[in-house]
Amino acid sequence: MTDEPLLRVSALSKFYGSRVGCDNVSFDLWPGEVLAVVGESGSGKTTLLNCLSTRLLPSSGTASYRMRDGQFRELYRMSEAERRFLMRTDWGFVHQNPADGLRMTVSAGANVGERLMAVGDRHYGKIRATAVDWLSRVEIDEDRIDDEPRAFSGGMRQRLQIARNLVTGPRLVFMDEPTGGLDVSVQARLLDLLRGLVTDLGLAAIVVTHDLAVARLLSQRMMVMKDGRVVESGLTDRVLDDPRAPYTQLLVSSILQV
Amino acid sequence: MPTPLVVSDVAKSFTMHLRDGIKLPVIAGVSFSIRAGECTVLGGPSGAGKSSILKMLYGNYAVDEGQIIVTHDDGLIDLATASPRTVLAVRRQTIGYVSQFLRTVPRVSALDVVAEPLVERGEDREIARGKARALLAQLNLPEKLWALPPATFSGGEQQRVNIARGFITEHPILLLDEPTASLDARNRDVVIELIAAKKAAGVALLGIFHDHDVREAVADRIIDVTAFAPGKIAA
Numbered sequence: 468m469t470d471e472p473l474l475r476v477s478a479l480s481k482f483y484g485s486r487v488g489c490d491n492v493s494f495d496l497w498p499g500e501v502l503a504v505v506g507e508s509g510s511g512k513t514t515l516l517n518c519l520s521t522r523l524l525p526s527s528g529t530a531s532y533r534m535r536d537g538q539f540r541e542l543y544r545m546s547e548a549e550r551r552f553l554m555r556t557d558w559g560f561v562h563q564n565p566a567d568g569l570r571m572t573v574s575a576g577a578n579v580g581e582r583l584m585a586v587g588d589r590h591y592g593k594i595r596a597t598a599v600d601w602l603s604r605v606e607i608d609e610d611r612i613d614d615e616p617r618a619f620s621g622g623m624r625q626r627l628q629i630a631r632n633l634v635t636g637p638r639l640v641f642m643d644e645p646t647g648g649l650d651v652s653v654q655a656r657l658l659d660l661l662r663g664l665v666t667d668l669g670l671a672a673i674v675v676t677h678d679l680a681v682a683r684l685l686s687q688r689m690m691v692m693k694d695g696r697v698v699e700s701g702l703t704d705r706v707l708d709d710p711r712a713p714y715t716q717l718l719v720s721s722i723l724q725v
Numbered sequence: 726m727p728t729p730l731v732v733s734d735v736a737k738s739f740t741m742h743l744r745d746g747i748k749l750p751v752i753a754g755v756s757f758s759i760r761a762g763e764c765t766v767l768g769g770p771s772g773a774g775k776s777s778i779l780k781m782l783y784g785n786y787a788v789d790e791g792q793i794i795v796t797h798d799d800g801l802i803d804l805a806t807a808s809p810r811t812v813l814a815v816r817r818q819t820i821g822y823v824s825q826f827l828r829t830v831p832r833v834s835a836l837d838v839v840a841e842p843l844v845e846r847g848e849d850r851e852i853a854r855g856k857a858r859a860l861l862a863q864l865n866l867p868e869k870l871w872a873l874p875p876a877t878f879s880g881g882e883q884q885r886v887n888i889a890r891g892f893i894t895e896h897p898i899l900l901l902d903e904p905t906a907s908l909d910a911r912n913r914d915v916v917i918e919l920i921a922a923k924k925a926a927g928v929a930l931l932g933i934f935h936d937h938d939v940r941e942a943v944a945d946r947i948i949d950v951t952a953f954a955p956g957k958i959a960a
Binding site: 497500618655656658659662684687688701702704708709711712713716717720 | 740
């Protein structure tokens with residue numbers, strides 16, 4: 468266990484003209500930590516996620532990432548090629564809509580195998596065996612390996628997307644509403660699966676969600692955003708059980724009890 | 726042996742922003758310490774702030790004022806101001822907590838719910854499961870339930886899973902929020918035995934017990950929480 472963070476974010480802001488995307492966000496993320504970013508649509512949480520994953524460049528601020536060699540690198544000063552390499556190997560990005568993260572017209576096995584080839588694996592038998600292993604870890608039967616994700620249900624597609632992202636052994640995974648748009652029963656299964664994988668693999672993750680129950684189940688730490696700013700942050704159970712900011716109190720009191 | 730936990734001048738209030746910002750003082754001037762090998766009991770009527778004190782000691786509630794000094798990892802830490810990451814480390818290694826209700830996770834078996842805190846501390850999963858089985862058996866939870874997720878269990882069954890989960894580790898400090906509330910007499914006695922074993926092992930326990938018999942059996946010292954009523958301080 469190292470005592471250095473994996474990601475250091477300092478005063479990150481993104482403006483769209485005069486509109487605020489996210490404003491002055493700072494935090495550190497350590498290996499094995501899951502950080503939930505919650506807030507309503509338009510609160511800036513997806514903008515923040517896109518800036519952190521370098522899909523979007525911020526207007527100001529810095530984010531540095533500890534590479535496998537232990538050196539911190541400033542994300543927004545890397546070359547495009549370096550960032551793409553990081554994205555393909557050390558990071559994962561799980562989109563809300565699996566179609567955005569999968570190739571819908573190639574087989575499930577190829578979707579998983581492609582990421583392996585991107586990190587230099589060339590042995591067909593080995594790639595296929597790893598793909599089978601990962602499909603079973605996300606509870607997809609081996610006999611579906613040659614099917615295209617088009618033929619999969621929403622929940623299966625999402626599980627396949629997760630397998631595709633985790634197969635390269637990333638250290639940091641970004642998730643944008645990973646359970647959005649799924650049936651409740653499918654959601655529970657997916658959450659349980661994610662929770663197990665995150666713990667077993669010791670992943671660090673940043674999960675954007677508007678669902679406080681998802682945040683409670685998956686994350687140890689939480690940031691609440693409103694109008695692009697972080698209004699409250701802390702331990703997830705502390706923020707949910709003893710919310711201090713007016714907006715967090717409103718969010719927590721709006722949860723429907725079943 | 727150093728005092729494992731010292732609370733000094735802790736105050737807590739809730740500000741209800743959705744109710745025009747009214748401030749509800751809960752407790753003020755809370756000062757006490759707990760000792761290794763003893764069970765200290767928080768006494769006082771419902772609403773006196775006993776659970777709030779336990780929750781602050783576990784980092785689940787924020788602390789407005791004062792200090793909570795805990796001996797952790799050969800050093801001293803103030804939980805009132807500690808970072809989330811430090812609080813998580815304290816929970817993993819130093820302070821255990823048995824809550825009033827079990828928060829269940831879909832699809833995780835009772836056995837794994839109990840074994841989890843040990844696995845988090847780096848114990849081998851099978852060894853942890855072995856200890857979990859022994860505890861669940863001691864607490865008379867029918868073996869046919871062990872492989873099932875506790876969501877559908879009765880109140881008393883869930884409580885026993887919760888107790889097993891809290892007692893499985895060797896945390897030097899253990900907080901107990903009414904662990905015997907929904908148990909029958911036989912299982913209450915088991916909990917009393919478990920607490921006695923923790924005391925013998927040098928654990929510092931701090932608990933809330935409404936059950937008179939249990940309190941009589943386990944308490945070395947009772948702290949009357951009404952002494953910390955905020956009335957005299959609130960505006």
